Amino acid sequence: MGLLILPILITLLFSVAQGSPQLRRANDRQGQCTYTFTVPSPKEGTCAEPGEAMTAIRELQRENAAVKQDTDGLKIRLSLLEKVVNRLLGGEGTGQSTSSPQSFSDTQVDVRRLMLEKDEWESQRSSLEMSYSDLLKEKASLEEEKQRLTERLEKVQQRQCPQVAETSRNRDQPISPRQAPYVTDSHGGPARTSSAQGKGGPSELSPWGADGVGYQELKSELTALPASRMFPESHSTGQGSATMGTPGCGELTWVGEPTTYRKADNIAGKYGVWMKDPEPVSPFTLDTIWRINTVGADIRQVFEYENLDQLVKGYPTKVYVVPRSMESNGAVVYKGSLYYIRKKSKIIVKYDFRTETVAIQKELVDAGYHGKYPYSWGGYTDIDLAIDEMGLWAIYSTENAKGSIVISQLEPKTLEAKQSWNTTIRKQAVANAFMVCGTLYTIASYSSPTTTVSFAFDTHTGVQKQMSIPFQNQYGYASMVDYNPTEKKIYGWDNFTMVAYDVRLSKM
Numbered sequence: 001m002g003l004l005i006l007p008i009l010i011t012l013l014f015s016v017a018q019g020s021p022q023l024r025r026a027n028d029r030q031g032q033c034t035y036t037f038t039v040p041s042p043k044e045g046t047c048a049e050p051g052e053a054m055t056a057i058r059e060l061q062r063e064n065a066a067v068k069q070d071t072d073g074l075k076i077r078l079s080l081l082e083k084v085v086n087r088l089l090g091g092e093g094t095g096q097s098t099s100s101p102q103s104f105s106d107t108q109v110d111v112r113r114l115m116l117e118k119d120e121w122e123s124q125r126s127s128l129e130m131s132y133s134d135l136l137k138e139k140a141s142l143e144e145e146k147q148r149l150t151e152r153l154e155k156v157q158q159r160q161c162p163q164v165a166e167t168s169r170n171r172d173q174p175i176s177p178r179q180a181p182y183v184t185d186s187h188g189g190p191a192r193t194s195s196a197q198g199k200g201g202p203s204e205l206s207p208w209g210a211d212g213v214g215y216q217e218l219k220s221e222l223t224a225l226p227a228s229r230m231f232p233e234s235h236s237t238g239q240g241s242a243t244m245g246t247p248g249c250g251e252l253t254w255v256g257e258p259t260t261y262r263k264a265d266n267i268a269g270k271y272g273v274w275m276k277d278p279e280p281v282s283p284f285t286l287d288t289i290w291r292i293n294t295v296g297a298d299i300r301q302v303f304e305y306e307n308l309d310q311l312v313k314g315y316p317t318k319v320y321v322v323p324r325s326m327e328s329n330g331a332v333v334y335k336g337s338l339y340y341i342r343k344k345s346k347i348i349v350k351y352d353f354r355t356e357t358v359a360i361q362k363e364l365v366d367a368g369y370h371g372k373y374p375y376s377w378g379g380y381t382d383i384d385l386a387i388d389e390m391g392l393w394a395i396y397s398t399e400n401a402k403g404s405i406v407i408s409q410l411e412p413k414t415l416e417a418k419q420s421w422n423t424t425i426r427k428q429a430v431a432n433a434f435m436v437c438g439t440l441y442t443i444a445s446y447s448s449p450t451t452t453v454s455f456a457f458d459t460h461t462g463v464q465k466q467m468s469i470p471f472q473n474q475y476g477y478a479s480m481v482d483y484n485p486t487e488k489k490i491y492g493w494d495n496f497t498m499v500a501y502d503v504r505l506s507k508m
C-alpha cells in the first residue's frame with residue numbers, strides 16, 4: 001500500500017516544486033520526512049519606476065497564478081490522498097486494485113503496519129494542510145502587494161499622463177505624455193492620441209488633507225480683521241519715488257483691468273500660481289507658461305505650457321512633479337527654476353526645471369509658517385516669494401516683527417537672505433503683496449471687486465507710505481498676485497481664474 005501512495009506523493013512534491021512557491025522534502029536521520037515550503041518574498045520597491053512597477057506587477061500576477069494553480073493542485077491531491085488513506089483504513093475489501101495481494105495470515109501484520117503508516121500519513125497530511133494554509137496566507141500577502149503596486153502604478157501613470165488631471169475636457173483624448181510634441185488639428189483638438197494610459201485614469205483631485213479649502217478659508221475669516229484697524233499710521237514722508245537706478249524702473253502708478261485667460265476645471269484650481277519666467281533660460285522662452293493648482297494635500301505638479309494659446313486650450317507640454325509637496329501659492333519661476341515653500345515648513349526649495357532636481361533648499365530664518373502669518377485670505381500664505389527688476393524676494397513675517405511684513409532679498413543661488421527690511425504693515429491685514437523695482441506693494445482686499453493697492457514700502461529708502469491705486473478682484477477671490485518685471489504685468493489667480501493686469505510705472 002505504501003508503494004501505491006508514494007508515487008502520488010512524489011508527483012505532488014514535484015508539481016509543487018515547479019511553481020514559484022517551493023515545497024522541499026528531506027529525510028532526517030530517523031527516516032522521517034520534513035517538508036519545507038518556500039515562497040519568494042515580494043519585491044520591496046520603495047520608489048519603483050513605471051517600468052519596474054509594471055514588471056513587478058506582471059511578475060506578481062504570474063506568481064499569483066502559479067500559487068493558485070499549485071494550491072488547487074494541492075487540494076485535489078490532498079483529497080486523493082485522503083481517499084487513499086480512507087481506503088487503507090477501511091480494510092482490505094476494497095483493496096483489489098493493490099498490486100500486492102495478501103494472504104489472510106499476513107493480515108494482522110499488515111494491519112499493524114497500516115496503522116503505523118496511517119499515523120504517518122495523518123501527520124504528513126496535517127503538515128501539508130498547514131503548508132496549504134501558509135500558502136493561502138502568502139497568496140493574500142502577494143495580492144496585497146499587487147494592490148499596492150497597482151496603486152503606485154496608477155500614481156505614476158497620473159504623473160505621466162498629466163492631461164488627465166489637467167483638464168477633464170481632454171480626458172477622453174489623452175495626448176502624449178512628457179514633452180512629446182503634439183500636433184493640433186484644424187478643429188483645435190489633438191490630432192494624435194497616443195497612449196491609452198489616460199483612459200479610466202486616476203481621479204482628478206489630490207486627496208483631501210485636513211488643510212483643505214474649507215479649513216483655510218475658515219481660518220482666513222478668523223484672521224481677516226478690518227485693515228483700517230490694523231495699520232499703524234504710516235511713516236510716509238512724501239519724499240516721492242525712490243532712487244531707482246534700474247532702467248525701466250519707477251513707482252507703480254496704475255493697474256489696468258484684469259484680462260481673463262483661463263478658468264481652472266476643478267476645485268484643485270480654486271487657488272493657484274501661473275506665471276512666465278521673466279528671465280527664462282533655454283530651452284524655455286519668454287512665452288513659456290508655468291502653472292500650479294494649489295488646492296490639495298499634496299501639491300507637487302507643475303504644468304508647463306509652450307505658450308498662452310496652449311494654456312488656454314489646456315494642453316501642457318510637460319508636467320513636472322517636484323519631490324516635496326509645496327505649501328500655498330507663494331511659488332515663483334525665475335531663471336529656469338521654481339522657487340517654492342515646502343509644505344508645513346519655512347524651507348524654500350529651488351527646483352531646477354532643466355535637471356528636474358532640487359538645486360538647493362534653505363530655511364528662511366525666523367519666518368512664521370503654516371498659518372502663523374498668512375495674508376488675510378488664509379491659505380497658508382505665510383511666505384510669499386516675489387520677483388522684480390532686482391531679483392528674488394521673500395515676503396513674510398516673524399515672531400520678532402510681531403506679524404508685520406518683513407522683506408528679504410534672496411540670493412537665488414544660495415537662497416541666503418542678502419538683506420532684510422522691517423515694515424509696519426500687518427501681514428494678516430493685507431490680501432496680497434508683490435514687489436516692483438525694489439518696492440513692496442500690498443493689496444487691501446482679496447474679495448472686494450474694487451479694492452486698492454494701498455501701501456508701498458521702498459527698500460531703497462526704507463520709506464513706507466499709503467496709496468490708493470484701484471485694483472479689481474473681478475472674480476471675488478484673489479489668491480495670487482505676482483509681478484513680472486519683463487512684461488511689466490501683474491499675474492493673478494482670482495477664484496479659479498487666471499488673470500493678468502497691465503501696470504504703469506512712473507518713469508517708464
Ligand SMILES: *[C@@H]1O[C@H](CO)[C@@H](O)[C@H](O)[C@H]1NC(C)=O
Pocket residue numbers: 400401420421422
Ligand atoms: C527688524 O526687527 C527685528 C525685531 O525688532 C530686529 O531684530 C531686526 O534687527 C530688524 N531688522 C532690520 C533690518 O531692521
Ligand SMILES: *[C@@H]1O[C@H](CO)[C@@H](O)[C@H](O)[C@H]1NC(C)=O
Pocket residue numbers: 447475476477495496
Ligand atoms: C467663485 O467662483 C465660483 C464658481 O465660479 C462661484 O460660484 C463663487 O460665487 C465665486 N466666489 C466669489 C466669492 O465670487
